[in-house]
Amino acid sequence: MIITIFGPPGSGKGTQSNLLIAKYNLKLISVGDLLRNIISSGGELGKKIKDTVESGNLIQDEVICELLRDQLTLVDDNFLLDGFPRNLNQALFLTRILREKYNRDVNIIIELQLDDKIAIDRLKNRLVCLDCKGVYSATSFKNDDNLVCMKCKSARLERRIDDSDLSAIHRRISEYYIQIKSLREYYKDRLLTVNANLDVVQVKQEIESKISCNLV
Template sequence: MLNIVLFGPPGAGKGTQSAKIKEKYNLVHLSTGDLLRSEIAAGTELGLKAKVLIDSGKLVPDEVVIGMIDHKLKENQDAEGFIFDGFPRTVKQAQALDELLQNNNTQISGMIALEVNEEELTQRILKRGETSGRTDDQDEALIRKRVQEYEEKTAPVAKHYKGQSKFTSVQGIGEIEEIFQSLSNAIDALK
């Protein structure tokens, strides 16, 4: 089973590249952002709680996210593998994911990080905000807070996977197809 953590700050291109990876490698795309947005759109209790946190630039509690991931793993037991997009965001989540996968007789094959600088990220997200309708994509101060939160809380996750020799870095600035080719080369090296 091929299980990839696609890593990078908000606006790095994880969603765009995940769709291409999913198609090429026949993997199930697990985006915690998409899962949370669907809960918000449905107006569930979880969705309402998540919306308050997301709108203030904060992360949703681990137990909620872990539960959603566990549910999706169980729904897709015959999958060839998974792309984890936007998860794990903390070392605690990475450890919980490792344990969750081990309990399902699999493991992370590798983490691939899209590297993009803060100014590029800010401009990408503001541009996305023009069409996404997401309020958190339209406020530059909130965007910068999200990137700072990523740097403080999420970037240490890379060390977790470096310690397991499962980390690869890919330049996330350039043409979409060029970035995808670099990602494909990194994924092919994991097989």
């Protein structure tokens, strides 16, 4: 099974992706994690990507598609794509490369739908564990001296660089809505829309219910 999940910033793609790969025994390919790993490497490409991300702009399709091509050499045809495709050009690339490699296409396409106000509140308060990639809200902690990951007990909880600038957040959200129109049309026969304003458990249940109905 091949699943792709997309949604606006703050919609919980990473959280739901990790729940889905555990339930369906899938390999996770997170474009965001791949980009952050390149940034942390400190190379020339990482510096360029860092500047683009911090400004709230999107990375060039050529870079993203090449990263995905490399990752697909490491997996069989049971995986979940977190945050890819983000536009029609990437969707066309994905269809082409999946047919070339597996003679198939994506089975399940999930769109997480989220109100802008909730998205902004989540992003302003988002903390990410650098070790296990767990995601938290800063409001869950009493003070900044008690920032410990509840999953792996790491003290390395930080804000993402692309969450630090409110204008960049607004730009990312606006860009998402521009791109999503063509994706909805392209995937309209397989698109499962989910209310991401709900809590994590409720969103998980809605996703699993819709997947089950779609696989029957």
